[in-house]
Amino acid sequence: MLVRPRRDVLESRKSSMNSIAEKIYRLIRERSLGTDLTSLKQRGVKRVSVFKSNQLGSLVALAVEQVLREYGVKLSQGDLDNLSEEGRRAFISLLKERDSYKELCENFEKQQEKLEMHRDVLKGQIEREDTMLETERGFWEEMPVGTGSEAYRVRLEEVLDRNLESRIEMLGASPDARLVKFLEEMVEGLHRELDTLFSAAVDEMRSEYAAEGEKRIETLERRVQKMRESLDRAEDALMRAQAAGPTEDGIASIYKTVQGLTPDDEAFSQKKGMLEEIFQLNKNIKDQIG
Amino acid sequence: MEDEKATAKEAEPNTDDISGGHGSQEGVLYLGIDLGTSRSAIAASNGVREFFASVVGYPKDLVSRKLLKKDKLFGDEAFAKRLSLNFYRPLEKGIIKHSDNGATHPEDAEANLKAASDIIQEAIRRSKPRSDELVYAVIGCPAQSSIQNKKAIIDAARPMVDSVMICSEPFAVAYGLDRLDDMLVIDIGAGTVDLCRMHGTLPDDEDQITLDTAGDYVDKLLYDKLRERCSGAQFTLNMIKSVKERFGFVGEAADPVVVEFPVAGKPTEFDITESVRESCRAMVPPIVQALGDLVASFDPEFQSTLKNNVLLGGGGSQVIGLAAAVEREMHEKLGEGRVLAVDEPVYAGASGALKIAHDMPAEFWEQLK
Ligand SMILES: Nc1ncnc2c1ncn2[C@@H]1O[C@H](COP(=O)(O)OP(=O)(O)OP(=O)(O)O)[C@@H](O)[C@H]1O
Numbered sequence: 001m002l003v004r005p006r007r008d009v010l011e012s013r014k015s016s017m018n019s020i021a022e023k024i025y026r027l028i029r030e031r032s033l034g035t036d037l038t039s040l041k042q043r044g045v046k047r048v049s050v051f052k053s054n055q056l057g058s059l060v061a062l063a064v065e066q067v068l069r070e071y072g073v074k075l076s077q078g079d080l081d082n083l084s085e086e087g088r089r090a091f092i093s094l095l096k097e098r099d100s101y102k103e104l105c106e107n108f109e110k111q112q113e114k115l116e117m118h119r120d121v122l123k124g125q126i127e128r129e130d131t132m133l134e135t136e137r138g139f140w141e142e143m144p145v146g147t148g149s150e151a152y153r154v155r156l157e158e159v160l161d162r163n164l165e166s167r168i169e170m171l172g173a174s175p176d177a178r179l180v181k182f183l184e185e186m187v188e189g190l191h192r193e194l195d196t197l198f199s200a201a202v203d204e205m206r207s208e209y210a211a212e213g214e215k216r217i218e219t220l221e222r223r224v225q226k227m228r229e230s231l232d233r234a235e236d237a238l239m240r241a242q243a244a245g246p247t248e249d250g251i252a253s254i255y256k257t258v259q260g261l262t263p264d265d266e267a268f269s270q271k272k273g274m275l276e277e278i279f280q281l282n283k284n285i286k287d288q289i290g
Numbered sequence: 291m292e293d294e295k296a297t298a299k300e301a302e303p304n305t306d307d308i309s310g311g312h313g314s315q316e317g318v319l320y321l322g323i324d325l326g327t328s329r330s331a332i333a334a335s336n337g338v339r340e341f342f343a344s345v346v347g348y349p350k351d352l353v354s355r356k357l358l359k360k361d362k363l364f365g366d367e368a369f370a371k372r373l374s375l376n377f378y379r380p381l382e383k384g385i386i387k388h389s390d391n392g393a394t395h396p397e398d399a400e401a402n403l404k405a406a407s408d409i410i411q412e413a414i415r416r417s418k419p420r421s422d423e424l425v426y427a428v429i430g431c432p433a434q435s436s437i438q439n440k441k442a443i444i445d446a447a448r449p450m451v452d453s454v455m456i457c458s459e460p461f462a463v464a465y466g467l468d469r470l471d472d473m474l475v476i477d478i479g480a481g482t483v484d485l486c487r488m489h490g491t492l493p494d495d496e497d498q499i500t501l502d503t504a505g506d507y508v509d510k511l512l513y514d515k516l517r518e519r520c521s522g523a524q525f526t527l528n529m530i531k532s533v534k535e536r537f538g539f540v541g542e543a544a545d546p547v548v549v550e551f552p553v554a555g556k557p558t559e560f561d562i563t564e565s566v567r568e569s570c571r572a573m574v575p576p577i578v579q580a581l582g583d584l585v586a587s588f589d590p591e592f593q594s595t596l597k598n599n600v601l602l603g604g605g606g607s608q609v610i611g612l613a614a615a616v617e618r619e620m621h622e623k624l625g626e627g628r629v630l631a632v633d634e635p636v637y638a639g640a641s642g643a644l645k646i647a648h649d650m651p652a653e654f655w656e657q658l659k
Binding site for chain 1: 316317318319320334335336337338356359360361418419420421423424426437440441444455456457465468470471490491492646648649650651652654655657658
């Protein structure tokens with residue numbers, strides 16, 4: 001017949017079980033190796049031994065049994081079964097957690113890819129718009145405003161000059177010098193008038209074109225600016241997503257409740273005193289911070 | 291944390307489903323953090339253990355930010371990209387730079403404080419806490435740090451945890467290894483060697499000695515020796531630090547230490563065995579001298595026990611043969627001595643802090659919320 005331990009003894013054992021669990025957890029963690037198929041292949045590994053989850057379950061049960069024996073804890077078969085069952089459930093829930101973590105990582109990678117694509121599309125668009133803007137600027141700057149009218153003006157001037165020459169010829173071999181001078185002055189005046197008229201017309205045309213060009217360029221520039229802002233936002237989002245990582249929800253602690261020193265701890269009262277002192281020092285600092 | 295979550299929602303296209311979800315669940319996550327001058331380590335009750343160099347960099351301008359795709363870079367990543375970053379190593383000799391003289395250097399104090407806060411928050415972030423868990427953290431910091439410094443550390447951690455405490459770093463190491471009585475802990479870091487006497491209560495000022503003959507000191511010594519002995523060789527202090535971390539030893543050399551340094555652009559081999567041995571060995575005498583001082587001022591009845599219970603930890607304790615060398619020197623100078631090197635020097639402080647967090651009674655955490 002088994003003698004049942006007292007409730008407080010059970011409680012304290014429970015907490016030492018926590019540290020046993022922590023030890024087992026640490027051991028498994030330290031000794032397990034994370035790798036992937038590609039790197040295994042690269043190392044030329046073709047076969048690996050794997051544990052099935054039920055094998056691992058029985059290994060954990062065995063380890064727990066052994067540790068309990070070492071600690072001199074005697075439990076009934078029923079308690080042992082319960083403990084193993086609890087362990088198995090905890091293990092399965094860990095596996096589930098790992099799966100959902102994997103899923104989370106995959107989701108995160110997909111999101112990141114999406115964000116990267118979005119950013120690349122924006123970059124492409126901006127590049128295209130930039131080229132268009134450059135072409136447009138060039139077009140408006142080198143617009144051949146007035147080139148045609150300049151030729152026309154030259155032709156008119158030639159006509160005037162030729163007219164003047166034929167009029168002078170018509171005046172005979174020794175024309176009246178005053179008349180010739182008058183004709184020449186008149187044609188010169190006409191030249192000047194023509195110049196003024198033509199340049200006024202060209203200026204007017206130019207400013208009309210310029211206004212239109214400016215409007216077009218302004219629109220294009222605004223568009224590019226908007227895209228750049230979008231790109232900035234996309235890059236910020238990507239940066240934040242990368243910084244947050246897939247672990248935003250973290251890795252669960254092995255403790256579900258607050259722990260603390262228990263009376264069965266080695267050097268309980270000595271440690272208790274020291275912990276109290278640490279607390280007091282921190283309390284003093286907190287009081288000073290206010 | 292709240293902010294991060296809020297901003298993630300603004301993303302285009304919709305990033306709401308990034309967070310996935312495990313359903314509602316409760317738990318308590320304990321964190322132990324060792325905030326070191328050269329590197330910070332974290333151990334958590336969800337199994338996460340990580341360390342990274344205690345450096346942070348912020349992109350210098352918009353172009354760098356776009357290229358680096360991050361607002362803050364930590365550890366090795368920050369080292370690698372340091373040219374495009376405003377780069378900070380905010381801890382010096384274990385304390386936040388200018389945290390004690392903020393009034394005279396207000397801008398530097400603020401920048402370093404921010405950098406240190408970011409490092410603490412990064413350490414917590416790397417522990418991957420879940421949003422539905424209580425997070426209780428113990429941060430180990432140098433025994434000699436001032437009240438301002440401690441406040442700054444607590445302020446940095448507070449937004450990310452439910453309750454936080456700090457404790458002396460060497461004490462955390464001893465607590466983690468259940469060695470609380472009559473023993474001496476030596477923690478060899480980058481900036482300082484901290485020696486601490488444990489005698490069953492929390493150590494106070496008289497129980498601690500800090501030396502500056504630590505990792506950085508050895509690096510400088512080795513650098514100077516090689517400058518003198520390897521003529522024409524080109525190297526930086528950082529390269530020398532890596533050489534020390536790879537080959538550092540005292541006592542008998544298992545193999546000669548041969549390294550390649552460029553000479554006029556051409557890789558050239560140098561045998562630096564003696565220089566490495568001498569530089570690493572330089573840590574031993576001051577340590578034994580300080581051990582002697584701590585022993586001499588202790589109850590004579592327990593002095594022998596103390597000498598035979600010396601624990602060697604910290605990144606610098608990884609110099610091969612160091613524990614044996616300290617032990618030999620103790621025999622010579624103090625008549626006896628037994629030195630044990632901790633198994634995991636990088637995590638000894640963080641694991642100890644985690645154990646303190648675990649053991650701390652619930653009502654204490656509550657009162658500090
Ligand atoms: N394998 C190694 N061999 C020798 N020294 C090493 C090795 N690895 C790290 N170190 C040295 O350990 C030192 C850092 O140790 P640690 O990480 O404990 O310091 P820290 O806690 O950041 O510094 P501190 O205690 O001064 O705040 C550095 O000087 C580093 O070069």
